[in-house]
Amino acid sequence: DAGVIQSPRHEVTEMGQEVTLRCKPISGHDYLFWYRQTMMRGLELLIYFNNNVPIDDSGMPEDRFSAKMPNASFSTLKIQPSEPRDSAVYFCASRDGGDTGELFFGEGSRLTVL
């Protein structure tokens, strides 16, 4: 079975450019999460969706960040304009509604903003 699929795997861009990260969750999973990982701050939850509806976006750093989930099989995280401090690995994860606590992560999108 396919896991969580993220694209691009790597992106290098210049400050001020728009960045769009994409995610396809595991089929049948009701919850989708966007995390950001840096050495300094570890894994931080940015936003999560339940049945395509954003439930909590309190982790989104500022208005430059936005996330959408137009359907059950696709989500995007957009940064506009990007800044060097946005450089990080962005993980998408999904899970079903059970109580196991298991999140299934994609391989991540490594973003470098110059």
Next chain:
Amino acid sequence: RKEVEQDPGPFNVPEGATVAFNCTYSNSASQSFFWYRQDCRKEPKLLMSVYSSGNEDGRFTAQLNRASQYISLLIRDSKLSDSATYLCVVNPARGAGSYQLTFGKGTKLSVIP
């Protein structure tokens, strides 16, 4: 106080050694607890859940002390393949907010031949 705190390590141990990681959490109402493993430049993956009574999975033993808000992971007979970062994870609440796992920054383990 950070929500989930771990000793960052690194822990460098010889093959066959026993190593223990500790983790503390700040929210006394936290309901469930997990250890995730993250290999270098890879995504985190669930290693095991942590139950109040303690639980074991092969060479791995996890324990929870709710009174002290403390979680531990013990690895016996370390293998080279155990080298990774181990993330302590806490689920802070039941109900509507029960899916927002909080991750520690991880403890790095290197098992040396």
